Amino acid sequence: MAPNPSPNLVEMRRLSFGYGERLILDDITLAIPRGKVTALMGASGGGKTTVLRLIGGQIKAQKGLMLFDGQDITPMTQAQLYAARRRMGMLFQYGALFADLDVFENVAFPLREHSDLPEALIRDVVLMKLNAVGLRGARDLKPSDLSGGMARRVALARAVALDPELVMYDEPFAGLDPISLGTAARLIRQLNDTMGLTSLFVSHDLEQTFAIADQVIILANGKIATQGTPDEVRHSTDPLVVQYVNALPDGPVHFHYPGPSVVRDFGAEVVA
Template identity: 55%
Template sequence: MSTDSLVKISDLNFSYDNRAILKGINMEFPRGKVVAIMGGSGCGKTTLLRLIGGQLRPSSGSVTVNGRVVHEMKHDELYQMRRRMGMLFQFGALFTDISVYDNVAFQMREHTDLPEELIRDLVMMKLNAVGLRGAHALMPNELSGGMARRVALARAIALDPMLMMYDEPFTGLDPLSLGVIGQLIRKLNDALGATSVMVTHDIQESMLIVDYIYFMSDGRVVAEGTPDELRATKDPFVHQFLYAEADGPVPFHYPAGDFAADLLRAGARG
C-alpha cells in the first residue's frame, strides 16, 4: 500500500448467502482527502462501509486500514481501531432521550477517562465548530433536521478520528442545510487532518467538496476520477448518473415484451 493511503481495498468480494453484493472491488482512500462513493440504490455502497468498520467479514480479498487488515484483527484490536473512526449515519441517529450536550459527550465518557471539566470544554469546542454551541441544552426533538445532522457531526468528530465515514449525509435536508453540512464535512476533514469516505446520491453538492469519486454499479467499480475528470467523461453510465437522465445504461422501462403486440393481444381478447 502507498504510504499516503489510509484505507486500501483489494480484490474485495462479499456475498449474503449465495447472493453476490461486492465483486472484485479495488479502491484507495488517501490521507487527508474526501472521497465519495456513488451509485444507484442497492449497489453495495453501505455494505462497503460496514466492511471498512469491521462489522462484516469479506468473502475474499481484504480491507486494510492504517496498515492493518481489518478482518484479521482480534476483537480488542478492532475495538481500538473503531475508537479512531467516526460515523455519521443517515438522518443523524441521535440518542433521543438525552440532550445535545450529552450526545456529543457520550463517546468521551465511554472511551476515555477524562475529567468532566475537560469533557465540557471539548464538547463546547465540537459544538462551536458546527455552529451550535448555543444549542447545547436542547433535546433532539427541539432541533430542525439540519441542526440534528450538525449535532451528529459534532458527535462523530468527538474523539478526533483519523477516518470519517458518512452514510448519505445529505438525505432529507433543505438546500441551505445541505450546503452547510457539505462545507462542514470539507472544513472539518481538513482541520482534523482526517480521511473522509462519503456514500451519497447527492451529485451537485458532493462534486463541490470531494477530491475523488468512485462510481459503483451492480457491486463493481465502473468508473472513477476527480470531479473534473468525471464531468468530462464520455462514459454513458456516469453521464446518465451525473445529469439525472431518465434513460440510458440504466433503462427507464423494466424489461417487457413488445407493447404493440401486448395491445393487439388485449384487443383480440376483448
C-alpha cells in the same frame, strides 16, 4: 502507525462481498487517500453503504483484503476491531441521535464510553466540537427540539468528538433543505482540512459532492464504474457514468424493470 505510512488510509484489494447468491461487491479494488475527501456515488443498491460497513467491520469481506492503515480488518479479534473503530467516526443517515439525551450528552457519549477524561475536560471538548458546527448554544436542547439540519450537525460533532483519523458519512445530505445542505457540505470540507481528517461520504447530490470532494468513486453492478477527480468523472465517456451524472432516465440502468413483452401482456392489437 508505521514511520512511512501508506498514502492511503483505507484500501480494498480484490474484495468481494455478497448475501447468499447475490453479489454486492465483485472483486473491487479502491483506495481512500489520507487527508482527502472521497465521495462514493452510484445508483441505489450499488453497494455504497456496504463499503462503509466493511471498513467499520460490521460485516466481513468474503474474499480479498479490507485494509485500514495497512491492517486487514477481516481477521481482527473483537478487541483489535474496537481499537480500530476508536480511530473512526461515523455520521449515520439522519443523525441517529439518542432521543433521551440532550445535545451535550449526545456529543459527550463517545468520550465517556472510550476515554477516562475528567468531567471538566469532557465539558471543554464537547463545547469545542459543538462550537465547530455552530451549535454551542444548543447544548441543552433535546433531539426533538432540533431541525433536521441541526440534528445532522450535532451528529457530526459527536462523530469527531474523539478526533478520529477517518470520518464516514452515510448520506449526510439526505432530506436537508438547500441552506442546511450547503452548511453540511461546507462543514465536511472545513473539518476535514482543519482537523487533518480523512473523509469518506456516500451521496446522491451531484452539485454539493462535486464541489467538496477531492475524489469521486462511482459504483455500479458490483464494480467501480469510474473513479477520479470531480472534473474527470464529469467528463467520463462511460455510458453508465454519463447516465448517472446527467440524470438520464434510460441507459445502462433501464427505466423498465425486465418483464414479459408488451405484446404478451397487452396483445398485438393494443400495442398497434
